[in-house]
Amino acid sequence: MEDNDTQKPIIIKIGGSILKNPNALDSLFSFINKNKQFNWLIVHGGGNVVDSWLNKMGYISKKHDGLRISSKEEMPIIVGALAGYANKKIMKSAIKFDLRPIGLSLFEAGINVKQKNDALKQTGFCDSTSEPLLLTHLTTSGYIPIICSIGFSQMGEWFNVNADEAATAIAKSTNGKIVFLTDVSGVLDQHQTLIQKLNEDKINDLVNKEIIKDGMTVKVKEALKASKVLKDGVYITGWQILKNADLSFSDMNQLGTLVSEF
Numbered sequence: 001m002e003d004n005d006t007q008k009p010i011i012i013k014i015g016g017s018i019l020k021n022p023n024a025l026d027s028l029f030s031f032i033n034k035n036k037q038f039n040w041l042i043v044h045g046g047g048n049v050v051d052s053w054l055n056k057m058g059y060i061s062k063k064h065d066g067l068r069i070s071s072k073e074e075m076p077i078i079v080g081a082l083a084g085y086a087n088k089k090i091m092k093s094a095i096k097f098d099l100r101p102i103g104l105s106l107f108e109a110g111i112n113v114k115q116k117n118d119a120l121k122q123t124g125f126c127d128s129t130s131e132p133l134l135l136t137h138l139t140t141s142g143y144i145p146i147i148c149s150i151g152f153s154q155m156g157e158w159f160n161v162n163a164d165e166a167a168t169a170i171a172k173s174t175n176g177k178i179v180f181l182t183d184v185s186g187v188l189d190q191h192q193t194l195i196q197k198l199n200e201d202k203i204n205d206l207v208n209k210e211i212i213k214d215g216m217t218v219k220v221k222e223a224l225k226a227s228k229v230l231k232d233g234v235y236i237t238g239w240q241i242l243k244n245a246d247l248s249f250s251d252m253n254q255l256g257t258l259v260s261e262f
Ligand SMILES: Nc1ncnc2c1ncn2[C@@H]1O[C@H](COP(=O)(O)OP(=O)(O)O)[C@@H](O)[C@H]1O
Pocket: 014, 015, 016, 017, 018, 045, 181, 182, 183, 184, 186, 187, 188, 189, 211, 212, 213, 214, 215, 216, 217, 219
């Protein structure tokens, strides 16, 4: 990491694959504890928790292009799973490692959300951002914001936002650096070998060939979008590297797949 980048907040996006693995959460917060000189923000999803809760309540959840169709009736369950259970589960681990987490939605983080389209119902996108005054205040006061991907419109409607999209919006509004932390070491090729660097052409090729698929499709597309918006490389990295006690953030930055147009 460049010297002039050390003050930039670092946004770690964690998804359901990290959330369901206590070792992964503990490794992350142990790592953050050892790197307190940075301003950390966590943006999280928990799509697998939403799937399981909706299922238990008798709903058959549907997705379109990787995004959940979130009906009004399902929203209390979705909000409970993401803003409640997932958010507090992450806080549990942060507190264990002597950190000061603070659970937030996209609203408190300064992101205004709107409906994507009628067909996706209460699924939203991050529309506009205001100055992230609260986030800046919290991070510079030693707190770690744990931001779920539930957002609100100015009319007070609630929306379910894809967490990779939410993380990109937070990175944009805070001018931060972003790492998408997941359960694989990065983006893998057809031989299951780590791809060091991806640009837009390569991403389109691998998605068309279905070598990149499922949740990784949204992730690489969001990583590419984030890279363009931030004019900076974005990493997709596996949590396992955090187990290395000697790792520093600059190493972490370089292990995994770099998504960049630059
Ligand atoms: N080319 C690929 N390289 C790595 N993982 C891939 C690839 N294509 C599909 N995947 C799948 O994408 C998953 C990561 O996406 P997802 O489950 O949505 O992660 P998260 O829960 O961390 O957001 C991996 O566990 C893997 O099963």
